[in-house]
Amino acid sequence: SPLEETSIPLFYGWFLLSSVQDKLRCTALDFLKTLDTMDAFKKHMADFSGKAEKEVDLEQYFNEKSTFHCTTKYCDYGRADGAKEYAQNPAVKKSYGSVFELSLVALFVTPRTVGARVVLTEEQLLLWPAEEEKQAESSSLPRGSRAHITLACAEGIEPVQTGLDLLQILALPQGEVVEEMGLGPLRYYGEGRWMLELRESIGAPAIFSSFYA
Ligand code: A2P
Numbered sequence: 617s618p619l620e621e622t623s624i625p626l627f628y629g630w631f632l633l634s635s636v637q638d639k640l641r642c643t644a645l646d647f648l649k650t651l652d653t654m655d656a657f658k659k660h661m662a663d664f665s666g667k668a669e670k671e672v673d674l675e676q677y678f679n680e681k682s683t684f685h686c687t688t689k690y691c692d693y694g695r696a697d698g699a700k701e702y703a704q705n706p707a708v709k710k711s712y713g714s715v716f717e718l719s720l721v722a723l724f725v726t727p728r729t730v731g732a733r734v735v736l737t738e739e740q741l742l743l744w745p746a747e748e749e750k751q752a753e754s755s756s757l758p759r760g761s762r763a764h765i766t767l768a769c770a771e772g773i774e775p776v777q778t779g780l781d782l783l784q785i786l787a788l789p790q791g792e793v794v795e796e797m798g799l800g801p802l803r804y805y806g807e808g809r810w811m812l813e814l815r816e817s818i819g820a821p822a823i824f825s826s827f828y829a
Pocket residue numbers: 626627686687689690749765766774775776777778779
């Protein structure tokens with residue numbers, strides 16, 4: 617019935633508590649500001665600006681997202697493949713409204729998106745969709761590799777791109793360490809793709825819930 621269909625949300629996911637959201641926002645902003653001033657980044661500036669000499673203000677370049685979350689299943693109100701099955705999964709129903717602690721292990725930047733990589737526990741993987749959208753380059757990556765929080769997107773870029781950018785980075789051979797930053801080693805993966813591995817992961821309390829636009 618139409619009523620049942622509207623009861624399936626746009627997406628399910630873990631929504632960060634506001635305290636950790638503010639902290640993560642500051643951490644991400646500091647990262648962008650520092651990256652912007654680094655010679656190694658300036659050397660590859662054309663990845664972002666299209667021109668070798670043109671400077672880029674990363675703070676201006678990206679539009680920050682308002683509510684930080686880690687999507688588990690994009691349901692599109694029941695229209696997405698596997699949406700109904702996911703909504704009816706007993707693990708999903710049981711955990712709905714519970715608080716989890718997400719482990720943020722890296723921050724990454726590409727000319728399209730800024731995100732935080734999330735590594736899921738066994739318990740959290742129970743809430744990860746069974747049939748994950750398969751990307752050609754990610755076919756050998758373990759389940760849940762796509763887990764992330766979109767922090768910001770460039771003009772005209774949809775947030776769905778963040779997970780695809782992460783999978784692309786993870787499928788590449790590990791990039792060279794370009795610099796040891798305060799938070800950990802910064803690696804370059806070519807084509808404007810940067811990843812900062814956090815020496816100490818950030819523990820982020822988050823509520824498993826859903827979003828209706
Ligand atoms: P993400 O999880 O990377 O932030 P939108 O506002 O475009 O409808 O998206 C709502 C949320 O669902 C966003 O958080 C977005 O990306 C995620 N999302 C959108 N489309 C997809 C998709 N096809 N597969 C997985 N996640 C998606």
